[in-house]
């Protein structure tokens with residue numbers, strides 16, 4: 072389900088407040104503006120936003136080290152979920168990372184976050200470990216990786 076009006080582009084500094092709003096509405100421990108700014112300006116990091124008619128309706132943030140990358144977060148605005156937006160963001164991110172020479176991706180996801188786990192599995196991520204209580208008592212992190 073691809074919306075022809077959806078544009079995936081690099082995030083810029085004027086997007087920070089919208090990315091923060093997305094985080095605050097969706098993530099238990101949202102990133103602060105400094106962390107998001109660093110995603111945008113640091114050449115070793117990547118921030119892509121999903122822009123629908125000028126509105127930031129999603130974003131993905133990742134950090135690279137040599138030929139590896141850690142996906143820190145991916146969020147679609149609550150009102151726009153289930154429309155394939157995260158899939159389009161992920162396709163774009165994987166393509167950009169491949170062009171940068173990245174070979175391996177890693178991420179952590181809360182064990183009961185069904186939609187996110189299903190998204191990652193759709194793109195071929197596999198589980199390789201578990202971090203107990205990573206997000207708080209009883210909130211384990213599933214560790215996933217993907218060979219690009």
Ligand SMILES: CC(C)(COP(=O)(O)OP(=O)(O)OC[C@H]1O[C@@H](n2cnc3c(N)ncnc32)[C@H](O)[C@@H]1OP(=O)(O)O)[C@@H](O)C(=O)NCCC(=O)NCCS
Pocket residue numbers: 097098143144145146147148151152153154155156157158159179180181184185186187189190191193
């Ligand atoms: C996870 C999230 C980014 C998915 O965004 P989305 O734009 O709704 O995702 P898409 O519509 O592109 O769906 C992609 C895949 O995710 C999975 N998925 C999405 N919503 C799902 C749901 N409610 N239940 C199960 N699987 C779901 C499916 O595998 C889907 O692929 P398919 O439609 O081909 O079956 C979104 O739910 C979100 O923002 N959640 C809150 C933030 C979060 O938890 N991020 C991950 C942190 S690690």
